[in-house]
Amino acid sequence: MKLSELAVGASAVVRELPKSGTAFVRLREMGLLAGTRVSLIRLAPLGDPLEIRLRGYHLTLRKSEADHVLVDPVS
Amino acid sequence: MALPPHIAGGTGSAPSRTPVYALVGNPNCGKSTLFNALTGLKQKVGNYPGVTVEKKIGTAYSQHGQPITVIDLPGAYSLAARSPDEAVTRDVLLGRRADTPQPDRILCIVDAANLERNLYLVHQILDLGRPVILVVNMMDVAIKAGLEIRIDRLEHELGIPVIACEAVNGRGVIDLKLAMSRADLPLSRHAWDIPAPIAKAVAELQASLTASDGKPPLIARAEALLLLTDQDSVRVAGSTPLSSRTAELLRGWQQRWEGEGTDWASSLVNSRYEAIGRIASAAVTQAGAAGPTLSDKIDRFATHPVWGWLTLGVLMTLLFLSIFTLAEYPMNLIDGAVAALADGVKANMAEGDFRDLITDGAIAGVGGVIIFLPQILILFFFIGLLESTGYMARAAFIMDRLMSRVGLNGKSFIPLLSSYACAIPGIMATRTIEDQKDRLVTILIAPLMSCSARLPVYLLMIAALVPGEQVPLLTKVGIMLLMYALGTFGAFGFAWLFKRTLLKGEPPLMIMELPPYRLPGLKDVMLQMFERGWLFLRRAGTVILGISIVLWFLAAYPKAPDGATAQQQLAQSFAGRAGHLLEPAIKPLGFDWQIGIGLISSFAAREVFVSTMGVVFNAEAEGDDTAPLRQALLAAKWPDGRALFTPLVCFTLMVFYVFAMQCVSTVAIVRRETNSWKWPLFQIGYLTGTAWILSLVVYQGGRALGF
Ligand SMILES: Nc1nc2c(ncn2[C@@H]2O[C@H](COP(=O)(O)OP(=O)(O)OP(=O)(O)O)[C@@H](O)[C@H]2O)c(=O)[nH]1
Numbered sequence: 001m002k003l004s005e006l007a008v009g010a011s012a013v014v015r016e017l018p019k020s021g022t023a024f025v026r027l028r029e030m031g032l033l034a035g036t037r038v039s040l041i042r043l044a045p046l047g048d049p050l051e052i053r054l055r056g057y058h059l060t061l062r063k064s065e066a067d068h069v070l071v072d073p074v075s
Numbered sequence: 076m077a078l079p080p081h082i083a084g085g086t087g088s089a090p091s092r093t094p095v096y097a098l099v100g101n102p103n104c105g106k107s108t109l110f111n112a113l114t115g116l117k118q119k120v121g122n123y124p125g126v127t128v129e130k131k132i133g134t135a136y137s138q139h140g141q142p143i144t145v146i147d148l149p150g151a152y153s154l155a156a157r158s159p160d161e162a163v164t165r166d167v168l169l170g171r172r173a174d175t176p177q178p179d180r181i182l183c184i185v186d187a188a189n190l191e192r193n194l195y196l197v198h199q200i201l202d203l204g205r206p207v208i209l210v211v212n213m214m215d216v217a218i219k220a221g222l223e224i225r226i227d228r229l230e231h232e233l234g235i236p237v238i239a240c241e242a243v244n245g246r247g248v249i250d251l252k253l254a255m256s257r258a259d260l261p262l263s264r265h266a267w268d269i270p271a272p273i274a275k276a277v278a279e280l281q282a283s284l285t286a287s288d289g290k291p292p293l294i295a296r297a298e299a300l301l302l303l304t305d306q307d308s309v310r311v312a313g314s315t316p317l318s319s320r321t322a323e324l325l326r327g328w329q330q331r332w333e334g335e336g337t338d339w340a341s342s343l344v345n346s347r348y349e350a351i352g353r354i355a356s357a358a359v360t361q362a363g364a365a366g367p368t369l370s371d372k373i374d375r376f377a378t379h380p381v382w383g384w385l386t387l388g389v390l391m392t393l394l395f396l397s398i399f400t401l402a403e404y405p406m407n408l409i410d411g412a413v414a415a416l417a418d419g420v421k422a423n424m425a426e427g428d429f430r431d432l433i434t435d436g437a438i439a440g441v442g443g444v445i446i447f448l449p450q451i452l453i454l455f456f457f458i459g460l461l462e463s464t465g466y467m468a469r470a471a472f473i474m475d476r477l478m479s480r481v482g483l484n485g486k487s488f489i490p491l492l493s494s495y496a497c498a499i500p501g502i503m504a505t506r507t508i509e510d511q512k513d514r515l516v517t518i519l520i521a522p523l524m525s526c527s528a529r530l531p532v533y534l535l536m537i538a539a540l541v542p543g544e545q546v547p548l549l550t551k552v553g554i555m556l557l558m559y560a561l562g563t564f565g566a567f568g569f570a571w572l573f574k575r576t577l578l579k580g581e582p583p584l585m586i587m588e589l590p591p592y593r594l595p596g597l598k599d600v601m602l603q604m605f606e607r608g609w610l611f612l613r614r615a616g617t618v619i620l621g622i623s624i625v626l627w628f629l630a631a632y633p634k635a636p637d638g639a640t641a642q643q644q645l646a647q648s649f650a651g652r653a654g655h656l657l658e659p660a661i662k663p664l665g666f667d668w669q670i671g672i673g674l675i676s677s678f679a680a681r682e683v684f685v686s687t688m689g690v691v692f693n694a695e696a697e698g699d700d701t702a703p704l705r706q707a708l709l710a711a712k713w714p715d716g717r718a719l720f721t722p723l724v725c726f727t728l729m730v731f732y733v734f735a736m737q738c739v740s741t742v743a744i745v746r747r748e749t750n751s752w753k754w755p756l757f758q759i760g761y762l763t764g765t766a767w768i769l770s771l772v773v774y775q776g777g778r779a780l781g782f
Contacts, residue, residue: 019338022157023584025305028344029153030586031192045380046476049485049585056220057189058589060472062479065584 001073003038004050004066011039012071023065031055038071095144096255097178099164099200101193102150103465103590104186105212108242108599110147113252120606128163129506130175137256138249146178152192154199154297155305158509165301168203169294180260182251184210187217187224187239188591190359194351198267201233202300204293206260209237210251216591221362228358234264243596267350270342272335273303276328280321287318304343370591374469383473390466391492394457398450398496399527405449413442431631432624440623441616443680444740447497450527451611454493454500455604461489463595467507468587475585481567482574484508484583487517491566494524495559498741499611502748512580516573518748519758522741523566525559525733528681532732533558535685538705540725554729562733565765611744619679622739626679629653641690650675664731664770665724667713677737684732723777727770734766 006012014036018024031054032038041051041058049060098113100106110118114133121130131147148167149160156162163172170177181200185193190211201207209229217224229237236254240247254260269277280299284290290298302317302325317325332339376382417434424430461467467489475485486508494501501521508514525533537546537554574580629649645651654671661671669691677684685704692707711719736742736759745755 017341019341022581023586025155025340026152026157026584026586028341029155029195029304030588031195031348033341033345033348042374042378044472044476045378045383046473048476048479049472051378051472051589055189055191057192058591060468060475060585060587060589062475062585064582065586 001071002067003040003052003069003071004063006040006071006073008040008042010073011037012073013037015070015072017069021068023061024068027061027065027069030059032059032069037074093142093144094180094255095146095176095178096180096182097146097148097167098182098184099148099168099196100150100184100212101152101186101196101588103588104150104184104189104193105242106147106150106184107603108596109184109210109212109240109248110145111596111599111602112242112245112248113145116602118606120610128160130163135252135255137252139256141256143252143255145182146175151196153196153304155301159511160506160509168200169298170291178205180206180208180255182208182210182255184212184240184242187211187213188220188222190224191348191351191355194354195347198265198347198351199297199300201235201263201265202297204262206262207235208251208254208260209233209235210240210247211237212240212242214239214247215241220368223360223362225358225360229354232265232354232357234261236260243594265350265354268346269300270346272332272337273339273343276303276339279328280324283318283321283324287320300343303339305340368591370465373592374589377466377469378473383469387470387473394454395496397457398453402449402453406446409442409446409448413438413446417442428631432627435631436624436627437620440626440679441620443623443683444619445612447499447528447680447740448608448612451497451500452604452608454496455503455607456600458489458493458500458504459600459603460595462507463593463600465590465592468589471585471587472589479583479585481571482582483513483516483570484510484585486587487513490517491521491524494521494526497526497528498522498524498738499744500607502741502744503607503611505748510580510583512574512578513583515749515754516570516578518745519573519754519761520566520570522736522738522758522762523562523569523734525562526681526738528738529558529732531682531685532677533729535688535704535708536725536729538702539708539720540722544702558729558733561730565734569761619739619743623679626650626676630676642692645672645690660767663775664767665721665727665774667719669711669719670728674731674735674737679739681732681737721782723774723782727774727777730773731766731770734762734769736762 001012003012003014014032014034016034017027017032036054038052038054041053043050044060047063049062050066051058051060053059098106098110110131110133113135117135118131118133121132128149133145133147135143135145137143146167148164151161151164153161154165154168156165166172167175167178168181181203183197183200185197197207197209211224211226211229214224224239226237226239236257238247238251238254240251242248277296277299280302281292281295284295284298285292288295316322329339377386417438420430420434420438424433458467461470470488471485473485474488478485478487487505490501490504490508492501493504498521501524502518505514505517505521508517533555534551537551540554541547541550630645630651632649633647635644635647650672651668653675654668657671657675658666658668661667661674666674672691673684673687676687688708689704692704692711708720709718713719742755742759745758746752749755
């Protein structure tokens with residue numbers, strides 16, 4: 001499923017993110033890689049951007065990017 | 076594993092001159108705090124030529140009193156630069172900048188509570204083959220989060236000195252200084268595997284960069300790795316292009332990999348993170364599961380769909396209240412001091428043009444600008460506070476959706492908001508916006524936010540517009556709000572337009588770290604406030620002084636015959652003649668040449684309009700009491716006997732002031748921040764053009780409707 005579809009509070013492991021694109025290069029460098037565990041912390045008050053937690057810190061990204069990040073939910 | 080050839084052998088022996096250290100780290104890891112702790116007040120703040128990135132150089136002293144130069148580089152997440160700030164960090168470290176010596180040694184600072192991501196940059200820097208000292212900052216935060224960080228394990232894994240530190244309270248700084256003054260620093264023994272499919276490309280690119288681009292071999296290797304991480308990073312402003320041979324080679328490899336389906340960029344990042352993971356698992360143990368932190372609890376409230384807006388609203392109201400109330404007292408002081416200075420000069424110098432030049436030109440002109448300094452400083456203080464507590468990122472997070480409607484991102488919010496008080500700190504705060512085009516758009520629209528210098532003009536016009544002596548509060552507030560709304564909508568309209576036409580770019584990203592909330596170091600915030608205030612004075616000062624003198628000259632020459640009143644003098648001066656000259660252009664807006672003089676003179680600062688009207692119509696406004704001036708305005712007539720300041724004209728004049736770019740200080744700052752005259756000139760053109768067109772529409776429309 002897409003990262004943007006994850007329920008608030010749920011965790012997942014990243015399966016795949018697009019190979020190219022400025023946003024995804026940066027996301028990778030920020031530590032969002034295939035195999036990284038993420039949780040969706042909350043959405044901004046107007047529903048976009050998203051706040052996620054990974055590697056012990058919090059990061060925001062827009063839905064338009066999160067739509068392209070595929071994850072496997074973990075319970 | 077064998078040592079990689081570029082690192083094996085040799086230690087970095089201390090250079091004979093004063094050693095130069097570069098301080099590098101991710102944003103928010105406490106870098107500025109450490110820099111202040113190391114160098115005290117011995118800092119020089121300036122700019123890197125060609126880009127508007129702050130350049131800070133300071134001197135630290137070893138325990139034996141030896142000086143050590145420290146360059147504070149802008150915060151960066153990666154050497155594959157995404158913003159002009161990161162490009163400066165990359166270029167200084169790679170020795171690409173002619174204006175800054177390549178540092179001998181590198182001080183990497185990381186956030187102990189967030190080690191993995193922070194180590195990514197360190198990992199890239201170790202590739203440079205320079206002696207590195209690692210500072211693990213925020214140890215207190217890590218301990219509170221239940222993390223145990225074993226410094227000795229880190230030292231063992233990386234083979235470089237590692238110092239635990241708490242920059243806010245100075246813990247660890249002495250150890251750090253001891254390490255910094257060591258004559259011999261070991262080079263890192265850390266080795267990592269470049270993924271096999273890529274290793275050959277790295278070697279070829281390295282050779283090509285050495286041969287065709289003139290890079291030293293070690294740097295060439297680091298550059299090759301960067302090119303493969305993100306080839307776009309060479310396109311960031313301020314970068315030098317690749318030689319055609321290297322570019323060709325890079326393209327060749329990329330095509331080949333694309334054909335094979337090799338994901339080169341991510342495999343490089345992956346293997347770095349794998350290496351980091353091994354280091355982290357050796358050095359970090361998580362003692363017990365951490366519950367929600369204080370930061371999590373605050374954010375539940377501060378970014379809540381309801382309470383989040385409330386918090387933002389309350390904070391911003393507080394900000395504005397304090398700007399307008401706290402600033403009043405020092406502003407009166409400055410006003411008094413400037414007047415006293417002018418009086419002193421008047422009393423002690425022989426009468427004459429030179430004396431008038433000093434009092435009415437230089438002192439009055441510069442005084443008219445520094446009167447805003449208290450407001451500007453308070454704003455800088457609040458911006459610094461919002462930044463260092465971490466709330467700034469939350470405000471951007473909350474506002475992002477709204478800003479994205481016009482193609483900007485949440486980071487433009489605070490600069491634009493500050494511009495309601497004064498466009499100058501607002502424009503200087505746009506430095507946090509990474510994307511060049513977004514930053515430019517924000518700068519271009521910032522003056523549309525009605526700043527406090529417009530208030531006196533609005534107040535005078537409202538007083539003249541309403542029939543009674545006393546303006547009903549509701550009318551006053553209503554008209555004011557209308558003007559603020561007009562400017563705000565105008566700003567967003569133009570942002571939308573510019574993002575679609577002139578400054579079209581990729582939709583801005585909102586990939587931003589939300590750092591944990593922190594108690595700010597008041598000393599650091601104050602220091603930053605004074606630095607920025609000083610920067611403003613230095614940058615704008617000369618331009619403002621120059622323009623003030625020119626404006627004075629225009630109003631004082633040519634001389635009227637002896638015994639003429641100030642009013643007659645102004646009427647026949649260059650400024651008066653310029654007013655006449657301007658009249659055909661502004662007559663369709665309902666303005667005559669006398670208002671024209673006001674428009675010209677308020678270029679020094681908008682509120683000068685009020686005092687100019689005082690001279691033109693020979694009626695001084697006493698402080699806040701606009702009554703005598705109001706009477707004079709209402710008595711003013713066109714030559715044919717029609718009243719000049721009809722309610723419609725007053726309203727039109729306000730609309731004009733909402734849009735027109737009439738502030739030399741802003742022009743000076745935009746010139747500095749964009750590094751060219753092109754953008755400030757464009758800004759004057761588009762804003763004043765819009766002011767003229769809208770005023771025309773309002774005035775002629777109003778006339779047609781019978782006002
Ligand atoms: N608890 C704690 N807070 C710290 C420490 N060092 C710095 N801080 C705080 O962390 C916040 C950020 O510090 P800065 O020095 O502004 O961080 P920076 O890395 O320069 O950040 P940018 O200016 O965004 O690049 C400030 O509020 C500091 O007071 C530390 O060791 N412990």
